[in-house]
Amino acid sequence: MSNNIDLLNLCLEDSLFAALYEALCNLENKWHTSSPVDLWIKALSARQKLSKSRRPDLLLRQLFVDSNPNDAVIIKAILMWILFNEDRSTEKTPLKDALARMLSECGETWNIIYLEFRESESRNEQMGYDITQADYSNAVPTEMYSPELTQGCNLAHEMVSYALESHNHQLCYALYYILSHIDYQKGHIYEDEVRRLANQTDEMEKARHEPRKVENIFQKDSCNFGPGSSQNGNVLLNQ
Incomplete structure (x- = not known):
């Protein structure tokens, strides 16, 4: 692709x-x-x-x-x-x-x-092309198109799927900026894809920042912590 x-x-x-x-x-x-x-x-x-x-x-x-x-x-x-x-x-x-x-x-x-x-x-x-007035703040769509005008929806779906499968956060955010603006301009014909992209990108971002679970294994009647303890500089991650 x-x-x-x-x-x-x-x-x-x-x-x-x-x-x-x-x-x-x-x-x-x-x-x-x-x-x-x-x-x-x-x-x-x-x-x-x-x-x-x-x-x-x-x-x-x-x-x-x-x-x-x-x-x-x-x-x-x-x-x-x-x-x-x-x-x-x-x-x-x-x-x-x-x-x-x-x-x-x-x-x-x-x-x-x-x-x-x-x-x-x-x-x-x-060449006969005009610039259409638009709201780029994504506040309110300035143009409304018929929902039947779905040309490009398959491309949008493929692009969103590709971005999410790549786990490339930069690509996901770039595609979001483009697609969300076009969606507002064209009467929300890409709304499902924008929502799917936003939700799954948020989930990926949360997963990146989840705190790692650490287990300190203390041996009774000893001043030593067992293998895998963070107190020994060795962190055991619980999957």
């Missing part, structure tokens, strides 16, 4: 990602940045985290401290496009202002990304 191709195919269901895809590919070739899919997933993750914060303008800068410098600027740019696609009014918000200041601090790097994004959008429009 071509995991990367399938993730890309899911991402391309979003009209904004599709409009910026050519620019993201150009920047990857130019600067050796992360793949368009990886950058998109990180931007979606950032948007969801910001939507849960009472002061997203103050949280914003902390989201990118561990990112590659060029990756970080591109993710911020994608995030700006996401915010303006959610709310196309010119009204200022603390989050938009904070993000605009951060991007302006990036100088020529930001200017290059801005031009690439605008050219990519323009070519997308010339």
Whole structure:
């Protein structure tokens, strides 16, 4: 199974990602940045985290401290496009202002990304594709589709099964960010798969953090602990 191709195919269901895809590919070739899919997933993750914060303008800068410098600027740019696609009014918000200041601090790097994004959008429009307004905070679906429009459900099921069987937490979370957003956009046609992915990923995460059971075996009338005792530096795990 071509995991990367399938993730890309899911991402391309979003009209904004599709409009910026050519620019993201150009920047990857130019600067050796992360793949368009990886950058998109990180931007979606950032948007969801910001939507849960009472002061997203103050949280914003902390989201990118561990990112590659060029990756970080591109993710911020994608995030700006996401915010303006959610709310196309010119009204200022603390989050938009904070993000605009951060991007302006990036100088020529930001200017290059801005031009690439605008050219990519323009070519997308010339080919007859529009960017559909959407809510990326996963608060309320902005578009409702008929439940009969289930094209791609088999792919979603296969992708979720593959991710869960791989026990790859990073892949599971990446797929969750993509699929949950598309599910909101398309009237919850992937709701069962999103719930299955979320529940089983949570179970895997809990299993990773379960405390290990330790048994100390003490020999009566002795100062020594028996084999397998943690007091001897040897931990016996009860399965």
